Amino acid sequence: MNIALDFLRSLETLLCTLTDADKGLKQVFGEKEQSRLSHIMKSSFVREDCLRLLNSLPQTFSVPDFTEEHNIKKFCLENSCLTFCTVSSSAKLHEVKAQWELLVIDEAAQLKECESTIPLQLPGLRHAILVGDERQLPAMVKSKVSEEAEFGRSLFQRLVLLGHKKDLLKVQHRMHPSISLFPNRMFYENQILDGPNVKERSYDRRFLQGKMYGSYSFINEAHGREEFDNSHSLRNMIEVAVASEIVASLFKESVRTKKVKVGIISPYKAQVYAIEEKVKKYNADSNSDFSISVRSVDGFQGGEEDVIIMSTVRSNMNGVVGFLKNHQRTNVALTRARHCLWILGNEATLTKKFSIWKELVIDAKKRRCFYNADEDKGLAQAIKVALVEHNQIHTLLNMDSFLFRESRWKVSFSNDFLKSMSRVKNAVTCKEVLNLLENLANGWRQPHWKKNLFVHHGTSSQLLEQYKVNGFLNLVWTVDILKENSYYIQILKVWDILPLSKMPRLANHLDVLFGNYTVDKMNRCKHKCLNGCLVVPMRWPIDSNISPNVDPVLSLSELLASIGVRDDFESSSTTNINKSTMGRDCVTNWLGKFPDD
Structure with a gap:
């Protein structure tokens, strides 16, 4: 029947060709009569072969008389030349009266050896092709005992281990x-x-x-x-x-x-x-x-x-x-x-x-x-948000944290501050603290009229800074001096975050600490270097004899700075790097790193 259909298709093609040849002969191509006769003779031969084959076909065909789904599936499987199925469902093919000559198993390296016996027992099988990659994952085996016994090993892997010849598909078309x-x-x-x-x-x-x-x-x-x-x-x-x-x-x-x-x-x-x-x-x-x-x-x-x-x-x-x-x-x-x-x-x-x-x-x-x-x-x-949400904020609170990698100021944290932060469970408060620290490290300072300063007249009052956080807590910090390589540099030192009621105790502790500072170190801590409206850190060579307070040009700015920053009697020097000669000399290296804002 299939052969007869092929002949009919060939005859149709030849007849169409002959019709086109006739039209072309009259209109465009000027084809010779001999070429036309060749087409006619060829179509005649095909016609005769087709008629001979059609005459050999029976007058009627027997059609299976069934309506049940199972019988229809069985009929299709018995008369198909190609069958696609999973390995496990290939067991149903044993119920069918059919012969299979060739078996192809895809992803064969993922198939347990025992499972491969299901299709390999199909009747009439003469050839088997296994396609897979033993260098990727084998079949899943949950039992540790079974895994140790290599229950998950595939027939593909066994043949490879036995040295059976295999062909490698050497060209990959997926990956860049x-x-x-x-x-x-x-x-x-x-x-x-x-x-x-x-x-x-x-x-x-x-x-x-x-x-x-x-x-x-x-x-x-x-x-x-x-x-x-x-x-x-x-x-x-x-x-x-x-x-x-x-x-x-x-x-x-x-x-x-x-x-x-x-x-x-x-x-x-x-x-x-x-x-x-x-x-x-x-x-x-x-x-x-x-x-x-x-x-x-x-x-x-x-x-x-x-x-x-x-x-x-x-x-x-x-x-x-x-x-x-x-x-x-x-x-x-x-x-x-x-x-x-x-x-x-x-x-x-x-x-x-x-x-x-x-x-x-x-x-x-x-x-x-x-x-x-x-x-x-x-x-x-x-990352910052996730660390806060999952109570891992301590990861961010160190001098080498990525939060301060490009900041103007280095930031150091006391153990008291780290302990206090570990007790803060409110994510909103933690985020506010981190944002405040980032702003401070980049040179921003809160205006004086917004500060709710703790009134204290000890030594620490000359350096102590106090910023409100979340309306209840207070972030306490000062400027400190760090010896790094051949320089003294200003850094931010964060001492604690605590309610106002605990401020006196911290202030007394800092009084003792700052009482041990030399006058020169205290002056360096108090010195302010302005870049526009931002405060940038100063640094001095260790062997330098330059005092932060010796420039007479700065006397007026010192006065204004002391009025603008604090109400009490403390004195501090302020350098505007855009105007002061000394400021330019001291912070030349900082200018390239910190552009004007």
Whole structure:
């Protein structure tokens, strides 16, 4: 019957050709009569063969007389030449009276050896082709005993171990070359070639601005803390915040960059759930040009997306990486992205011990693909908020904190302040304190009329500053002197945050402390250097004999400054770096760093 249909189609084609030839002969082509006769003779032969075949067909065909779904399925399977099914459902094929000559099993490396016996027992089978990658994840086995007994091993892996010949598909058409570079070297001995499509310039797509968001990046997030959720799975809420912020930026940019598919993967279910909860609002949007999928590494095997964000989660002092030490799982995680792969992780944890992740971090640094998350302003803000919300504000309160990395002033914190902040559980108050500290570190000072100063006439009153926080607490700080390299430099010293009732005790303590300062050190602490309306730190060479109070030109500004800053009898010198010769000499190095505001 099929042959007869083919003949009829051939006859139809020839007849159409003959008709076109007749028209062309009269109008355009001027075709010779001999060519026309050739078409007629050829169609005649086909016609005769077709008629002969049609005459050989029976007058009627028997049609199965059944209406039940089971019988219809059985009839289709028995008369099909190609059958597609899962391995487990192939068991139903044993119920059918049919013969299969060739079996092809896809993702064969993920199939337990015992499961592969189901299709391999099909009747009439003569050939079997297994397609898979034993260097990626095998079948899931939950039982530790079964795993140790290699119950999850596939027939594919067994044949590879036995040295059975295999063919390697050497060309990959998914990943941008910068993404495939590391896994190709680590897992495939550089045998994999990049397809011509991924080498094209158009394949190098940038979804966000900045070097951090190139085709391949390791983004170091050093502030997070791994923790167990209720189901005893690990999560890292700071990495959750960073991933969420990146997704938010991608969502905004999707309007300009058009369609983008994002995947977020993590080896831990708790992290997957936490990220899902954070980014679900972007999936609910009607914007069809943006889609996001959040899954475990195991659940993403076989999948791919335009952008993959990987959250490694682990952040500990011992360098324990858990699931990440599995090379097959790492291979899957690193090979899911088409255009961009951004890996979030803690450099210190991942490089503590020798592992493939240490190799990855070293490789990223060599290729200049290593970045710190807090270098991006949006990510830094997300990290700050997350640390406050998850009671990890202490991470931000140190002199090397990223909050003060580009600030004009260095900021030092007393133990009393750190202890007091650990007792503050109100997130709003914590955010207000951080914002105030950032402003102070950048040179802003509160106007005198807004200050609610604690009245004290001891030595500390010459330096003590008190700013209201949240209407109840008071942030207490002074200017102090730090010896750094060959200079004395002014810094901010934050002493405590406390209610007004506890101020006398702190003031008395500071009286004793400042009573041990020399006159020269006190003068340096009191000296103010103005850059426009901002106060910038001064510094003096250690071997300098210059006193902050010797410039007679500053006498008037000293008087005005003392009136503008305090009511009481204290004296301090003020330098305006735009006018004073001494000020220009002392702060030359600061001017290049701190532009006028």
